[in-house]
Amino acid sequence: MDHLSVTRGTFWHVTDFHYDVNYTASTGSTDDMCWAKTSVRGRTGGNKPGKFGDYACDAPLALVNSAVDAMKKIDPNPDFILWTGDDTAHVSDQYFSEEKVLEIISTLSNIIQQSFQYTLVIPVLGNHDFHPKNQAPIGESSIQSKVAEIWAEWLRSIDTEAYSSFRSSGRYWADIPNSSVTMVALNTLLWYKSNDLTSGIPDSDPSGLDPDGQFVWADELLTGLSERKRRVYLVGHIPPGSFERYQQTQAGFHWYQERHNDRYIQMVEKHAAVIEAQFFAHHHTDSFRLFFKDQKTNDPGTPISYQLIAPGVTPWRSTLSPETGANNPGIRLITYDRGSGQILEVSTYYLNLTKANLEGEADWTLEYDFTSAYNLDSITPTSLYSLARDLKNERSIFEKYYQANTVSLEDPAKCTAKCQTLHWCTITEVDYTRFNDCNIATLASVNSAMALTLMMLSVLIR
Ligand SMILES: [Zn+2]
Ligand SMILES: [Zn+2]
Numbered sequence: 001m002d003h004l005s006v007t008r009g010t011f012w013h014v015t016d017f018h019y020d021v022n023y024t025a026s027t028g029s030t031d032d033m034c035w036a037k038t039s040v041r042g043r044t045g046g047n048k049p050g051k052f053g054d055y056a057c058d059a060p061l062a063l064v065n066s067a068v069d070a071m072k073k074i075d076p077n078p079d080f081i082l083w084t085g086d087d088t089a090h091v092s093d094q095y096f097s098e099e100k101v102l103e104i105i106s107t108l109s110n111i112i113q114q115s116f117q118y119t120l121v122i123p124v125l126g127n128h129d130f131h132p133k134n135q136a137p138i139g140e141s142s143i144q145s146k147v148a149e150i151w152a153e154w155l156r157s158i159d160t161e162a163y164s165s166f167r168s169s170g171r172y173w174a175d176i177p178n179s180s181v182t183m184v185a186l187n188t189l190l191w192y193k194s195n196d197l198t199s200g201i202p203d204s205d206p207s208g209l210d211p212d213g214q215f216v217w218a219d220e221l222l223t224g225l226s227e228r229k230r231r232v233y234l235v236g237h238i239p240p241g242s243f244e245r246y247q248q249t250q251a252g253f254h255w256y257q258e259r260h261n262d263r264y265i266q267m268v269e270k271h272a273a274v275i276e277a278q279f280f281a282h283h284h285t286d287s288f289r290l291f292f293k294d295q296k297t298n299d300p301g302t303p304i305s306y307q308l309i310a311p312g313v314t315p316w317r318s319t320l321s322p323e324t325g326a327n328n329p330g331i332r333l334i335t336y337d338r339g340s341g342q343i344l345e346v347s348t349y350y351l352n353l354t355k356a357n358l359e360g361e362a363d364w365t366l367e368y369d370f371t372s373a374y375n376l377d378s379i380t381p382t383s384l385y386s387l388a389r390d391l392k393n394e395r396s397i398f399e400k401y402y403q404a405n406t407v408s409l410e411d412p413a414k415c416t417a418k419c420q421t422l423h424w425c426t427i428t429e430v431d432y433t434r435f436n437d438c439n440i441a442t443l444a445s446v447n448s449a450m451a452l453t454l455m456m457l458s459v460l461i462r
Helices: 003-007 061-074 098-115 142-150 152-158 160-169 211-227 258-271 353-359 370-374 381-393 395-405 417-428 432-441 448-457
Strands: 008-014 080-083 120-123 172-175 181-185 231-235 275-280 287-292 303-309 330-337 343-350 365-369
Touching (some): 061 098, 098 120, 098 142, 152 160, 152 172, 160 172, 160 211, 181 211, 211 258, 258 287, 258 303, 303 381, 370 395, 395 417
Parallel strands (some): 008 080, 181 231, 231 275
Antiparallel strands (some): 330 343
């Protein structure tokens, strides 16, 4: 083996399958999540859903299987698989029970396990993996304990501490064998503003500012990993900062409670030296975020850390706002240096859903390689900051990014100059106040009453 093949490793990042057990090809209704027209929901309009999915719906089993088959075909021997959650469909809680959610998590886990029998899998739960959705309890819960059993083989293959840590808190850490990389898997659901089990806790209660003591846990862990000279990949389901596909208000749309967004930024600032990269999901879109030294006060700051947000497998068109849109299904292969932990390449593979349905065949192909598409020597906070400035100023480079943002679904011409500014602000300003100041160019195109109605309608978001 040559030197490169020894030091280079790969891993898959897959996420947001949103497998819908009720998806019914041909006879379902695209007006009704592609459920059968005789289903309990009883709506009858819409078009015929295709074999591999529809942009108005979540993923049928054929799409889930084709994604995992593609992973197996493209790289059957990755060092590990990062799987960042959201396994169930975007339908109301009344159609679910804890048992049904667990069944879906179990089905997807089995599909991955059967294709990658000997591969280390690093899983976390998404906000759609609880019942009721978004309501992840602090500490132990029935659903989390049962998921720990489903994932017992994976988690125990890391060590018994990873297993018991996930079971009791939804978080854990794992050294990747034969590398300097340590995965720190966070339970981001505790910081979600739609999680009523944490959002109502006042700041005066220690669980308000730091639910389940996760920031304290991460602080001690990262300090120890720095002493061990490890390179950390911070991973989780919901990312900090603002969503890049929401133009309804200048303040934008974000997921974390502000107090937790602030603490997340502080954590990254303090431990930037040991954090090599961050991998998150939940948006279903392809984007990235930058963190800066003294972010609150310095402008322009020095970039110190970055986060890559991976596209989802589900193509589902979000109800959050009209401009949020749908996406083609995506999966992502990441090449890294096992010694330094540095990310060398990010290769996104995708399924052109329209074409797949027409041909009756799922032909997953390379969408793009990050470094060659953007002509970068390396992926670092500095190179990504330089790319971000190019995205802001050079339309042709921005259009490449925008094309990738929906996994080659939406025409970049749809994104106006204001929309382009919004993307720049979400990438470079993870802090909410600073994002709002930056996003002055994105004027609400609807009046506030209309925006409120849209907000009320968007209960099923992401
Ligand atoms: Zn999702
Ligand atoms: Zn999610």
